Amino acid sequence: METETILITGALGQIGSELAEKLKTIYGKENVIISDIRDPKDVDYDGIYEVIDVLDSNRIKEVIAKHNVKTVYHLAALLSGTAEKNPMFGWKLNMDTLLTFLELAKDKVIDKIFWPSSIGVFGPDTPKDNTPQNTVQTPSTVYGISKLAGEYWCKWYQQNHGVDVRSVRFPGLISWKTPAGGGTTDYAVDIYYKAIEEGKYTSFLKEGTYLPMLYMDDAIDAIVQLMTTDSEKLGEFKSYNLGGLSFAPEHLAEEIKKHIPSFEISYEPDFRQAIADSWPSSIDDSVAKADWGYAPKFSTEKMTETMLDNLRVKLA
Numbered sequence: 001m002e003t004e005t006i007l008i009t010g011a012l013g014q015i016g017s018e019l020a021e022k023l024k025t026i027y028g029k030e031n032v033i034i035s036d037i038r039d040p041k042d043v044d045y046d047g048i049y050e051v052i053d054v055l056d057s058n059r060i061k062e063v064i065a066k067h068n069v070k071t072v073y074h075l076a077a078l079l080s081g082t083a084e085k086n087p088m089f090g091w092k093l094n095m096d097t098l099l100t101f102l103e104l105a106k107d108k109v110i111d112k113i114f115w116p117s118s119i120g121v122f123g124p125d126t127p128k129d130n131t132p133q134n135t136v137q138t139p140s141t142v143y144g145i146s147k148l149a150g151e152y153w154c155k156w157y158q159q160n161h162g163v164d165v166r167s168v169r170f171p172g173l174i175s176w177k178t179p180a181g182g183g184t185t186d187y188a189v190d191i192y193y194k195a196i197e198e199g200k201y202t203s204f205l206k207e208g209t210y211l212p213m214l215y216m217d218d219a220i221d222a223i224v225q226l227m228t229t230d231s232e233k234l235g236e237f238k239s240y241n242l243g244g245l246s247f248a249p250e251h252l253a254e255e256i257k258k259h260i261p262s263f264e265i266s267y268e269p270d271f272r273q274a275i276a277d278s279w280p281s282s283i284d285d286s287v288a289k290a291d292w293g294y295a296p297k298f299s300t301e302k303m304t305e306t307m308l309d310n311l312r313v314k315l316a
């Protein structure tokens with residue numbers, strides 16, 4: 001693997017904390033710079049940490065110059081639930097910061113960008129089952145609007161300035177190392193914590209709410225695969241649909257009961273129900289499979305076992 005210096009923004013979040021470990025094993029600890037807004041004294045990380053507020057483009061340029069960064073994984077963002085509560089800040093954070101990195105790539109300061117989009121780009125008029133790569137996109141959330149606009153910006157910078165930017169539309173991501181924060185799919189992480197801590201869970205989405213989901217190991221493998229694929233194979237910019245799992249809260253409850261028979265689920269849907277209802281239930285990822293060999297491995301059964309085994313140790 002060719003050595004490159006990498007910067008990850010929002011690196012203390014759910015994706016970043018696991019991506020950083022993976023990239024360190026591939027590129028070496030000295031070549032992976034992680035950044036977030038947290039004070040360094042509150043950060044427990046084995047490697048190079050820089051404080052970056054991603055809205056401060058001068059600070060970004062300073063860190064990029066200091067470490068001669070060539071590839072950026074720009075993960076800092078507000079998710080669907082939080083952005084809906086704070087729309088102006090959600091728009092600013094999600095859009096301005098993407099444009100900062102696209103401009104830096106246009107000016108050849110950096111060579112390559114990974115930027116996550118989301119199933120949030122789809123909306124109530126989108127076909128719900130096996131949602132195709134190219135289809136109607138009518139997002140009804142600030143988050144979804146920002147991700148869809150971001151996809152078009154990426155395409156524009158690629159077509160007009162030759163920027164190498166790569167992207168996937170993440171479904172809900174499930175992991176045990178770092179809790180999710182502010183998303184509509186977060187129930188599928190919270191349920192495992194509460195199963196271990198309290199033996200019961202009140203879901204903020206109602207029974208029968210099917211959403212596309214993915215276990216974090218598969219998501220991290222997808223990022224690495226996409227970023228190491230020859231750009232000729234990818235062609236015109238697209239943010240790739242990623243499928244994997246599709247389930248509703250009661251299915252996770254059934255799986256958890258196989259390990260914790262007394263586990264109980266109840267339902268108190270909140271404002272996130274409307275967001276979930278506007279999103280797909282399952283995703284057609286045939287384009288990602290054909291273009292760069294996307295191949296998720298985790299089933300709901302294997303994911304549940306892995307989550308419970310690891311959380312039992314973590315929460316002990």
Ligand code: AKB
Pocket residue numbers: 079080081117118119120143170171172173182183184185186
């Ligand atoms: C959210 O729920 O906002 C995210 C997403 C699907 O992009 N997890």
